[in-house]
Amino acid sequence: MGGLKINTDGSSSLKNLFGAGEVCGGVHGANRLGGNALADTQVFGKISGESASNAAKTTELKTNEEQVLKEASRIESIIKKGTIKPQEFKNKIKSLMWEKVAIVRDEETLNEALKELLEMQKELETLDVGSQKQYNSDLVTALEVINMVEICILVVKSAIIRRESRGAHFRSDFPESKDEWKKSIVLNKNKIEFEAR
Numbered sequence: 775m776g777g778l779k780i781n782t783d784g785s786s787s788l789k790n791l792f793g794a795g796e797v798c799g800g801v802h803g804a805n806r807l808g809g810n811a812l813a814d815t816q817v818f819g820k821i822s823g824e825s826a827s828n829a830a831k832t833t834e835l836k837t838n839e840e841q842v843l844k845e846a847s848r849i850e851s852i853i854k855k856g857t858i859k860p861q862e863f864k865n866k867i868k869s870l871m872w873e874k875v876a877i878v879r880d881e882e883t884l885n886e887a888l889k890e891l892l893e894m895q896k897e898l899e900t901l902d903v904g905s906q907k908q909y910n911s912d913l914v915t916a917l918e919v920i921n922m923v924e925i926c927i928l929v930v931k932s933a934i935i936r937r938e939s940r941g942a943h944f945r946s947d948f949p950e951s952k953d954e955w956k957k958s959i960v961l962n963k964n965k966i967e968f969e970a971r
């Protein structure tokens with residue numbers, strides 16, 4: 775079950791970013807027993823929450839003005855007249871992932887999905903986001919879909935790389951589990967690594 779890679783204290787490779795629950799990968803191995811997700815949220819919620827609290831006590835809080843301005847201008851650039859509403863775009867991503875990246879997948883459909891997602895990444899420029907100041911749900915959804923496309927690309931790339939079946943990942947073209955694949959795929963922005971389990 776994929777997701778953000780965390781250490782046993784809930785920390786990640788990005789300083790002061792902690793994770794718990796559904797967003798994290800590796801806690802359950804290739805699949806999880808029914809009911810274990812609830813236990814995961816409680817166990818890692820406590821561990822990561824305490825770690826984050828301890829980190830906050832020892833971290834000097836200072837605002838990086840430049841970073842704030844950069845993020846503000848990124849968000850402002852998303853607000854513009856376009857041709858597709860963010861909610862419609864979100865539905866498109868969900869349908870694609872359901873149709874081509876469900877539990878049973880194969881190389882051909884995964885490659886098709888990757889191609890479509892890379893196209894979609896370019897189409898993000900055409901999002902139609904209104905400029906209202908109060909409760910701009912277009913903007914909230916737009917920010918979400920930008921992240922969704924990126925995460926989906928990582929999910930599909932990992933599924934293409936793993937040429938075997940294991941847990942909730944069933945490759946109809948590689949239906950067996952293979953010993954050589956007893957490892958995790960760790961995707962970074964610039965590199966792919968394999969980690970023994």
Ligand SMILES: Cc1cc2nc3c(=O)[nH]c(=O)nc-3n(C[C@H](O)[C@H](O)[C@H](O)COP(=O)(O)OP(=O)(O)OC[C@H]3O[C@@H](n4cnc5c(N)ncnc54)[C@H](O)[C@@H]3O)c2cc1C
Binds near residue numbers: 797813
């Ligand atoms: C249909 C279904 C059935 C399930 N059945 C079971 C079961 O029987 N037993 C079991 O143990 N588990 C079950 N699970 C899994 C379990 O529900 C989840 O693992 C668990 O709810 C995850 O909790 P979470 O707090 O980690 O994440 P979530 O519940 O997904 O919470 C994340 C929250 O963050 C918010 N958020 C996202 N992005 C941002 C942002 N940028 N800024 C601010 N907020 C943000 C979201 O709106 C959401 O409220 C089921 C899941 C599904 C979908």
